[in-house]
Amino acid sequence: MIDFFIKVKQQEAQDLPFVLFKKPNKKKLVGFFQNNDHLYFAENFKERGFVFAPFDGNQMLLIPKEESVRWETKISLSKDFSVNDIEVASEDDVDSKQYFENLVRKGIQGIANGDFHKVVASREEVVAVPDFDLVTVFKKLIQYYPSAFCYCWYHPKIGLWMGATPERLLKANKKRFYTMALAGTKIGDDIDNVEWKPKEKEEQQIVTDFILENLKDKTSEVAVSSPYTLKAGKLLHIITDIEGVINKNSNLSDVVKVLHPTPAVCGLPKEKAKAFILANENYDRSYYTGFLGELNIKEFDKHQSKSDLYVNLRCMNIKNKEAHLYIGCGITKDSVPEKEWKESVNKATTMKRVL
Numbered sequence: 001m002i003d004f005f006i007k008v009k010q011q012e013a014q015d016l017p018f019v020l021f022k023k024p025n026k027k028k029l030v031g032f033f034q035n036n037d038h039l040y041f042a043e044n045f046k047e048r049g050f051v052f053a054p055f056d057g058n059q060m061l062l063i064p065k066e067e068s069v070r071w072e073t074k075i076s077l078s079k080d081f082s083v084n085d086i087e088v089a090s091e092d093d094v095d096s097k098q099y100f101e102n103l104v105r106k107g108i109q110g111i112a113n114g115d116f117h118k119v120v121a122s123r124e125e126v127v128a129v130p131d132f133d134l135v136t137v138f139k140k141l142i143q144y145y146p147s148a149f150c151y152c153w154y155h156p157k158i159g160l161w162m163g164a165t166p167e168r169l170l171k172a173n174k175k176r177f178y179t180m181a182l183a184g185t186k187i188g189d190d191i192d193n194v195e196w197k198p199k200e201k202e203e204q205q206i207v208t209d210f211i212l213e214n215l216k217d218k219t220s221e222v223a224v225s226s227p228y229t230l231k232a233g234k235l236l237h238i239i240t241d242i243e244g245v246i247n248k249n250s251n252l253s254d255v256v257k258v259l260h261p262t263p264a265v266c267g268l269p270k271e272k273a274k275a276f277i278l279a280n281e282n283y284d285r286s287y288y289t290g291f292l293g294e295l296n297i298k299e300f301d302k303h304q305s306k307s308d309l310y311v312n313l314r315c316m317n318i319k320n321k322e323a324h325l326y327i328g329c330g331i332t333k334d335s336v337p338e339k340e341w342k343e344s345v346n347k348a349t350t351m352k353r354v355l
Contacts, residue, residue: 001073001075004071005135007033007071008020008135009135011033012134012154015037016034016035016037016156017034017154017155017156018031018033018063018153018154019031019050019052019152020138020151020152020153021149021151021152021293022075022151023149023308024146024149025147027074027075027076028073028074029073029075029142030070030071030072031070031071031072032049032065032068032070033070034064035067035069037155037156039061040063040064040067041059041060041061042060044253045252045256045295045307046296047062047064047295048295048296048305049062049064049067049068049295049296049297050062050153050293050294050295051291051293051295052153052161052287052290052292053260053291053292054285054287054290055261055265055266055288055290056278056285061155065297075142077142096123096125097341099282100121100337100341101337101340101341103121103123103280104121104329104331104337104341105337106276107119107276107331108331108333108337111333112333115276116268116272116273117206117269117332118203118206118267118268118273118330118332119266119273119276119277119331120263120264120266120267120277120289120328120329121277121281121328121329122277122281122288122289122326122327122329122344123281123283123326123327123328124283124325124326125324125348126322126323126324127322127323127325127352127355128321129321129323129355132318132321132323132355134160134318137355138152141162141163141164144164144233144353145164145233145314145350147230147231147233148164148232149166149168150164151163151165151310153292159317159318159319160318160319161312161315161317161318162315162316162318163312163316164232164233164314164350164351165310165314166182166230166232166235166237166313167182167264167310167311168309168311169259169260169262169291169293169309169311170252170255170256170259170307170308170309171306171307171308172246172252172255172308173305173306174305175245175246175248176244176245177219177244177246178241178242178243179211179242179259180239180242181207181211181239181242182204182207182237182239182240182264183200183207183237183263183264183330184196184200184201184203184204184237184330185235185236185237185343185346185347186235186236186237187235187346188235189236191229191231191236194229196229196238198334199332199334200238201227201238202332202334204238204239204240206263206268206332207240208227210262210263210270211259211263212224212242214258214259215258215259218247218250218255219244219245219246219247220245220247221244221245222242222244223242223243224240224241224242225240225241226240227240228240232314233350235347235350252307256291256309260291261274261289261290262311264311264330265289265328266289267330267331285326286317287312287317288315289311289312289313289326289328290311290312291310292309292312293307293308293309293310294306294307294308294309295307295309314351323351323355325351325352327348329343329344
């Protein structure tokens with residue numbers, strides 16, 4: 001593991017692109033270290049490598065397998081590694097609080113007007129990190145969030161991103177696929193005794209229904225689990241598993257276009273919710289709520305290519321000795337602006353506790 005992070009430091013010193021990642025509940029840490037500083041793109045999902053895609057637009061960046069060296073190492077997750085309690089919502093940033101609550105009210109009004117059924121409101125929070133060290137922070141991240149997809153992505157022409165996301169966008173092996181519907185957030189770690197309110201259950205069902213409806217013409221043999229609770233650090237979410245087979249006349253790109261952006265990060269109907277977000281959030285989401293992960297990577301069987309993509313949630317962008325944190329909340333007709341603000345503050349601690 002020491003040699004692995006020496007390689008990371010060397011790549012960082014040479015200002016060359018790389019990505020580090022650990023999958024949920026796994027002890028293997030993987031790194032793709034690009035040999036040059038060229039900017040590559042994924043255009044048709046037939047490429048091989050690690051893809052990094054934005055919320056809006058078609059600039060799907062790629063660290064290509066053939067232009068990179070792949071390293072991996074085993075990590076040990078410390079049982080004694082303590083997780084700090086999540087902070088209660090702070091009322092200090094009055095301007096941000098007021099703007100976000102007004103944004104939520106606009107979303108609720110849009111739902112009342114029939115513009116959309118659900119919309120996801122998000123905000124940006126900036127924290128000074130004068131002594132930021134990439135390796136130190138990433139090590140904390142994988143210890144705090146063993147059940148999340150943890151990553152650190154860097155390109156000198158784009159910047160540094162890091163995160164621990166609980167949501168998988170899509171996993172595919174040849175024509176078989178798996179995805180999830182995730183929504184609803186609650187503070188806590190007791191999966192067995194959590195109680196979900198009607199607002200949270202409705203939000204999650206909206207996401208499930210959207211995915212099933214929009215995939216029906218492109219997939220078959222679809223199986224759906226009952227909703228259950230997923231733990232991510234000190235946060236709990238409602239999740240439904242969905243799996244099936246991609247039809248012969250469809251491909252991975254078609255399915256990704258249906259799923260991204262998901263209702264969990266955008267809203268429904270997708271285009272109207274997205275238009276509201278772009279017009280009212282007052283900042284650029286960039287790669288927050290985009291997706292990232294392995295694209296057509298062959299590991300053990302050279303005849304099988306696997307793709308494993310995740311939604312870029314619980315993430316931050318490091319630039320100019322500042323950490324830009326991104327937090328979103330699903331808005332429905334029953335949302336309360338003050339509660340959504342508090343939820344956003346609680347979610348922000350996911351990244352703050354590793355800085």
